[in-house]
Amino acid sequence: MSTIVETHEDHGHHGPAKGLTRWLFTTNHKDIGTLYLWFSFLMLFIGGAMAMVVRAELFEPGLQIIQPEFFNQMTTNHGLIMVFGVIMPAFVGLANWMIPMQIGAPDMALPRLNNLSFWLLPMAFTILLSTLFMEPGGPNFGWTFYAPLSTTYAPDTVTFFIFSIHIMGASSILGSINIITTILNMRAPGLTLMKMPLFCWSWLITAYLLIAVMPVLAGTVTMMLMDIHFGTSFFNAAGGGDPILFQHIFWFFGHPEVYIMILPAFGIVSHVISTFSRKPIFGYSSMVYALTSIAILSFVVWAHHMFTVGMPLAGELFFMYSTMLIAIPTGVKVFNWVATMFKGSISFETPMLFAIAFVALFTIGGFSGLMLTIVPADFQYHDTYFVVAHFHYVLVPGSLFGIFAGVYYWIPKWTGNMYDETLGKLHFWLSFISVNLTFFPMHFVGLAGMPRRYPDYALQFADFNAMASVGAFIFGFSQLLLLFIVIKSIRTGKKASSEVWEDAKGRGLEWTLESPPPYHSFTIQPEVK
Amino acid sequence: MKESRKTIRNLAFSVVGMFAFAFLLVPIYDVFCEITGLNGKILGPSALSPESIKEEEKRELLIQFVTHNNEFMPWTFKSEKSQLKITTGVQQRVLFVFENKTSKDMVGQVIPSVSPGRGAEYFHKTECFCFEQQKLLAGERVELPVVFIVDPSIPTEIGSLSLGYTLFDITDQLSEKQIAAL
Numbered sequence: 001m002s003t004i005v006e007t008h009e010d011h012g013h014h015g016p017a018k019g020l021t022r023w024l025f026t027t028n029h030k031d032i033g034t035l036y037l038w039f040s041f042l043m044l045f046i047g048g049a050m051a052m053v054v055r056a057e058l059f060e061p062g063l064q065i066i067q068p069e070f071f072n073q074m075t076t077n078h079g080l081i082m083v084f085g086v087i088m089p090a091f092v093g094l095a096n097w098m099i100p101m102q103i104g105a106p107d108m109a110l111p112r113l114n115n116l117s118f119w120l121l122p123m124a125f126t127i128l129l130s131t132l133f134m135e136p137g138g139p140n141f142g143w144t145f146y147a148p149l150s151t152t153y154a155p156d157t158v159t160f161f162i163f164s165i166h167i168m169g170a171s172s173i174l175g176s177i178n179i180i181t182t183i184l185n186m187r188a189p190g191l192t193l194m195k196m197p198l199f200c201w202s203w204l205i206t207a208y209l210l211i212a213v214m215p216v217l218a219g220t221v222t223m224m225l226m227d228i229h230f231g232t233s234f235f236n237a238a239g240g241g242d243p244i245l246f247q248h249i250f251w252f253f254g255h256p257e258v259y260i261m262i263l264p265a266f267g268i269v270s271h272v273i274s275t276f277s278r279k280p281i282f283g284y285s286s287m288v289y290a291l292t293s294i295a296i297l298s299f300v301v302w303a304h305h306m307f308t309v310g311m312p313l314a315g316e317l318f319f320m321y322s323t324m325l326i327a328i329p330t331g332v333k334v335f336n337w338v339a340t341m342f343k344g345s346i347s348f349e350t351p352m353l354f355a356i357a358f359v360a361l362f363t364i365g366g367f368s369g370l371m372l373t374i375v376p377a378d379f380q381y382h383d384t385y386f387v388v389a390h391f392h393y394v395l396v397p398g399s400l401f402g403i404f405a406g407v408y409y410w411i412p413k414w415t416g417n418m419y420d421e422t423l424g425k426l427h428f429w430l431s432f433i434s435v436n437l438t439f440f441p442m443h444f445v446g447l448a449g450m451p452r453r454y455p456d457y458a459l460q461f462a463d464f465n466a467m468a469s470v471g472a473f474i475f476g477f478s479q480l481l482l483l484f485i486v487i488k489s490i491r492t493g494k495k496a497s498s499e500v501w502e503d504a505k506g507r508g509l510e511w512t513l514e515s516p517p518p519y520h521s522f523t524i525q526p527e528v529k
Numbered sequence: 530m531k532e533s534r535k536t537i538r539n540l541a542f543s544v545v546g547m548f549a550f551a552f553l554l555v556p557i558y559d560v561f562c563e564i565t566g567l568n569g570k571i572l573g574p575s576a577l578s579p580e581s582i583k584e585e586e587k588r589e590l591l592i593q594f595v596t597h598n599n600e601f602m603p604w605t606f607k608s609e610k611s612q613l614k615i616t617t618g619v620q621q622r623v624l625f626v627f628e629n630k631t632s633k634d635m636v637g638q639v640i641p642s643v644s645p646g647r648g649a650e651y652f653h654k655t656e657c658f659c660f661e662q663q664k665l666l667a668g669e670r671v672e673l674p675v676v677f678i679v680d681p682s683i684p685t686e687i688g689s690l691s692l693g694y695t696l697f698d699i700t701d702q703l704s705e706k707q708i709a710a711l
Binding site: 215240 | 547551
């Protein structure tokens with residue numbers, strides 16, 4: 001480990017290179033973190049614009065703006081972009097920025113690999129988005145790309161989609177290898193695993209999940225590729241294959257994937273709540289064990305996504321109970337956050353507002369998830385807007401608010417300037433109100449039987465859909481405010497002290513560095529007692 | 530750096546292993562379905578040994594035949610009877626009619642399924658056209674038999690079994706040489 005420190009000492013205290021090549025060839029964890037975060041921000045607006053198209057079409061019943069074929073492409077690409085292009089890269093960006101600083105390392109363990117894993121992403125999404133401009137149009141089979149819809153009946157551009165998934169997967173796998181290697185081997189002396197900040201813990205577990213399931217996703221799309229072009233019959237009943245096999249393999253990847261998209265948010269929120277309650281996190285070790293149990297359980301619950309596919313009773317019961325079991329470690333986390341706030345000296349800066357909203361609204365999403373685990377009820381809810389409401393509650397006010405909380409919490413550290421607190425609070429309240437306006441009515445139309453993935457709907461759902469569309473537009477445009485706040489904080493603003501938040505020094509090594517931190521975070525390893 | 534190298538090697542092996550595991554899931558799924566009889570999977574012809582048939586367990590059972598053409602398959606595909614009252618443990622024979630009414634030579638393949646899926650393991654076929662590639666010249670008509678026997682140990686709560694056949698057009702998946710060889 002000492003060798004790493006020495007080599008960085010050798011070429012001393014140089015700053016970043018100038019111009020475009022700085023970003024193309026950078027091996028610096030902060031630069032790459034910044035690239036990831038900007039990339040995910042750009043994708044948020046692209047995927048968000050697609051959501052706006054969808055909500056505009058659904059503003060009233062009937063077809064008015066777009067054709068069903070294009071509607072399908074919009075929902076599919078919205079899902080793919082938000083999952084693989086926004087939430088995951090944003091978390092990787094935060095990991096790149098924060099993990100070396102939190103564990104007292106100068107950089108990531110594999111800086112060049114880090115550069116590669118970022119630059120694969122723009123390639124992948126260029127390929128994916130280019131299909132929208134091709135003749136039969138882009139992917140239109142839903143983000144879950146069930147076979148045979150995505151094989152036999154897919155547009156020809158499906159091959160581009162398959163390769164872009166391969167590249168995204170490669171990027172995630174390389175990023176995960178880097179993160180695990182960094183966390184396991186580059187911690188400051190004295191920083192044992194059970195003293196490690198929870199964000200690092202949540203990412204360590206997420207990275208293991210990624211290592212385990214991204215290759216399975218790669219396998220799935222490879223089988224699709226072979227079915228489409230090489231005459232195999234993995235998912236084709238005519239050749240003895242089975243379309244249901246696709247769903248099993250896909251959700252074997254897909255369920256751990258949904259935890260990949262929430263665990264790092266758990267880590268961020270733990271830090272934010274602890275800092276602004278001015279208390280250490282309640283039940284640190286139970287938080288770690290809860291993260292681990294959620295990750296392990298995520299491998300044995302996949303078939304709850306496919307209760308209606310025709311499973312035997314024993315299978316349905318097994319997946320129902322194993323899914324319900326996940327509520328226990330998740331409940332431990334929620335109670336620990338509440339207990340951290342309990343009798344704390346709380347102040348409500350923007351990151352804390354987002355974190356509290358996260359706890360409340362993520363819990364709503366968790367509860368609707370519990371409703372969906374109940375097999376007999378699931379037959380009613382399956383493929384309705386209730387499911388849409390459920391997973392948007394865990395992904396938007398869940399993962400995305402977690403990311404917002406993290407950005408507001410750490411941006412003074414990154415830029416050296418405080419963000420505009422008034423605008424930050426405005427951004428929070430606009431987002432909070434509109435996100436509920438958008439997704440809460442979806443529970444009602446879902447329970448009343450409105451199916452998802454259709455460009456049109458029955459008249460009785462009109463009012464709730466109009467509300468959801470209004471909410472979605474407010475939410476979408478509010479994010480431009482975040483863009484403004486971020487740019488403003490980069491350019492001007494009150495200078496931030498090194499600990500930024502009151503008494504933050506004891507809450508993590510990142511607050512012992514000045515704001516903004518030096519280009520190579522810790523050139524001399526700190527000692528943790 | 531030494532520890533790092535070890536970590537990276539282990540992780541790289543895990544990635545390769547999990548990629549292989551995705552493909553391993555295919556046979557695992559088939560074996561699992563075969564053992565448990567889930568999904569109504571019946572794999573190829575199999576015989577029921579006469580010694581295992583117990584006279585006292587024999588009973589009446591209704592077998593229904595469902596034939597179905599997959600999309601774009603123009604052949605006529607029917608069973609001679611839509612249902613049959615059988616006695617379990619006794620061999621039965623049913624004819625299925627295939628007719629290629631088009632003006633081109635084609636190859637079809639039939640995929641079977643038994644429902645309820647739990648009944649699949651008691652359904653034994655000694656002769657069947659399923660899983661075989663069937664070539665019919667333009668205008669040709671054939672009658673093919675299915676010979677089957679139902680294990681009398683089939684649970685009594687199963688009062689009827691449906692044997693579903695789906696006919697697929699696989700002409701495009703085969704080369705001209707393969708078609709000529711059939």
